[in-house]
Amino acid sequence: MGTTDLSARVIKKGLGTTVMGCRVRSYTLVTSTMNVARWMANTGCPEGTIVVADMQTAARGRFNRPWASLPGVNLTFSVVLCPSPELLRDVNMAATVALVRCIRDVSGLRATVKWPNDVRIGGKKACGVLVEGTLTDSAGYVILGVGMNVNYNPTPVLEPRVEATSIALELGHEVSRLEVMRSFLRIFDRLYRTLNTDDSLYQEWRSYLDTLGQLVHVRLGEQVEEGFAAGVDRDGDLVLRRADGSTVSLSAGEVTTQL
Numbered sequence: 001m002g003t004t005d006l007s008a009r010v011i012k013k014g015l016g017t018t019v020m021g022c023r024v025r026s027y028t029l030v031t032s033t034m035n036v037a038r039w040m041a042n043t044g045c046p047e048g049t050i051v052v053a054d055m056q057t058a059a060r061g062r063f064n065r066p067w068a069s070l071p072g073v074n075l076t077f078s079v080v081l082c083p084s085p086e087l088l089r090d091v092n093m094a095a096t097v098a099l100v101r102c103i104r105d106v107s108g109l110r111a112t113v114k115w116p117n118d119v120r121i122g123g124k125k126a127c128g129v130l131v132e133g134t135l136t137d138s139a140g141y142v143i144l145g146v147g148m149n150v151n152y153n154p155t156p157v158l159e160p161r162v163e164a165t166s167i168a169l170e171l172g173h174e175v176s177r178l179e180v181m182r183s184f185l186r187i188f189d190r191l192y193r194t195l196n197t198d199d200s201l202y203q204e205w206r207s208y209l210d211t212l213g214q215l216v217h218v219r220l221g222e223q224v225e226e227g228f229a230a231g232v233d234r235d236g237d238l239v240l241r242r243a244d245g246s247t248v249s250l251s252a253g254e255v256t257t258q259l
Contacts, residue, residue, distance in 0.1 A: 005178045006052055006075075015182060017189035019048040021080060027053040034132065034145045037078035041133075041141045045080055048189075052077035052181070073152035074166070074179050079144045079188075083195065086134040088142065089236045090195045091207040092131055093118055097143055098188035099127045100208050106175060106183050107167050112210040115229070115255055116237050120210065124165035125149075146184070150177050175188075199234070206232055211255055216240070218253040225250060 008024035015021050024047060030036050030053045037051040053258030055071040083091050096117045103111045103121065111121050119127035126149050149166035151174045167175050191201060206212075211229050218225045218240060225248060226239040237249040 004143070005150070005176065006054060010178060011050070011052070011181065011185075015185060017048075017185055018193060020185045020189040020192070021050055022046050022048040024050045024052065024167075027051070027175065029053065029055050029057065031057050032142050033076055033078040034130065037080050037143045037145075038133075041080045041143065047080060047082045049080040050077055050185075051079075058169050070152055073177075074150050075146065075148040075181055077146055077181065078134075079146075081133075081142050081144055081192070082140070083135070083142065083192075084253070085137065085140075087195045088131070088135060090201060091142065091192070092129060093201055093236060094191040094195060095129045095131075095146065095188060097201060097205050098191055099129070099148070101187050102180060102184040103127075103167060105187075106194055107171055107179050109167065109170050111208070113205070113208040115209055115211040115232065116236060116252065121165050121167070121170050123210070124163045126167065126170075148173055148180065148184075150180055202234060205236075211238070211257075214257050217256045218250055219256075220250070220253040223253075225253070229255075 006026055008026045011024050012021055032055050033051040033056060034196050040049055040051065053076055056076055081091060096119060097114055099119045100111045100113065103109050109121050111126065114120055117129040118125050130145035131142055134140045135142060149164060150166040152166055153169055193200065198207045209232065212231060214229050216229050218238065225240055227242040229238060229239045230247065231239045233239060233249060237248050238249050239247055241247050
């Protein structure tokens with residue numbers, strides 16, 4: 001899959017979205033699409049602006065972990081968004097649900113979610129989501145970063161080592177990155193425009209979580225919680241039941257399953 005299949009022109013052609021992709025900037029090489037998108041947001045770019053790069057030299061995921069990818073094989077892009085502050089949690093849910101649906105639509109594969117937003121195929125990580133930014137009632141923006149393993153085996157280069165996969169590895173053949181990206185943008189566009197309508201997005205996101213019902217460790221910095229993943233509340237917080245019967249709600253953290 002060559003780099004030319006992710007030009008701004010072909011991404012936008014016939015896309016049919018309302019918000020996502022109103023402006024697209026496509027690069028061969030950047031430090032980080034998050035950094036470029038943040039700079040564009042600060043200069044007043046419209047909501048829905050997308051920055052996509054064939055290769056990043058300083059890509060990162062949650063907790064500043066590196067996201068490794070060779071050129072020409074995966075998808076790394078960022079989107080400038082301006083949601084209401086109270087809908088920020090729903091943006092994360094919408095992006096995660098859009099990834100699960102996208103994988104299903106382009107490949108027929110069933111994906112699940114490790115709380116809060118790691119998308120997995122067969123229990124192995126295939127996609128990651130990062131949301132950064134500052135919102136107030138009157139101003140601000142967030143940057144949604146998406147990394148998708150499309151045609152590359154990422155396992156040997158990820159640090160720390162995790163079980164990971166790609167759409168192509170699961171299918172046994174390469175997949176069009178353009179088709180995957182355009183599918184995601186169309187699905188996410190529809191979900192984003194209806195964030196504040198009802199609880200259907202939350203219910204769908206919850207149904208994809210493979211963390212629930214498991215004994216887990218949750219680490220956030222120096223804090224570590226252990227217990228039974230009993231559920232998630234409407235804000236997307238993980239409800240953990242400790243061994244002593246008490247419960248705690250966690251808004252973020254790195255989850256590992258106890259064996």
